[in-house]
């Protein structure tokens with residue numbers, strides 16, 4: 210079997226309009242991807258996600274972590290987090306995807322979905338401290354999961370499968386015009402780790 214079973218075309222825009230999404234497919238061999246998955250599960254300071262809803266703190270099953278060049282503060286769901294310093298594997302991954310895409314990143318939000326029961330509802334990454342129209346590099350390890358975009362006005366939906374060891378880039382006006390989500394599924398029983406490399410501005 211070839212390491213790269215489904216060659217993807219990273220120059221293809223998967224969105225029909227109002228933004229750019231490029232899928233690079235599997236950029237790591239299965240062995241490298243397994244190795245990163247294990248290292249990330251072990252070495253990342255995973256914490257259950259929390260949301261502040263009407264003044265009440267809700268504990269979420271999905272785990273998260275936040276790393277960066279500096280102790281950036283990052284706020285979402287009304288909770289502010291301070292970035293931890295890069296680990297060895299995160300720096301390796303950042304260097305790899307910077308070379309692959311020609312973009313640069315200064316921070317990374319990680320999500321751990323333990324099984325297919327865990328997902329992420331429709332949202333866009335429109336936080337005010339993110340660089341406007343900056344690229345977001347999304348690496349996936351572990352269970353293959355469907356990922357969808359929905360146009361905010363036309364409600365048009367575009368979906369793809371994010372493979373183990375794969376890279377997806379969202380850039381341009383994608384966050385302004387499109388929502389995205391990770392739907393829950395009965396098909397996935399293994400964990401998925403997702404890393405989204407971003408650029409934070411002050």
Ligand SMILES: [Mn+2]
Pocket residue numbers: 332333334389
């Ligand atoms: Mn997102």
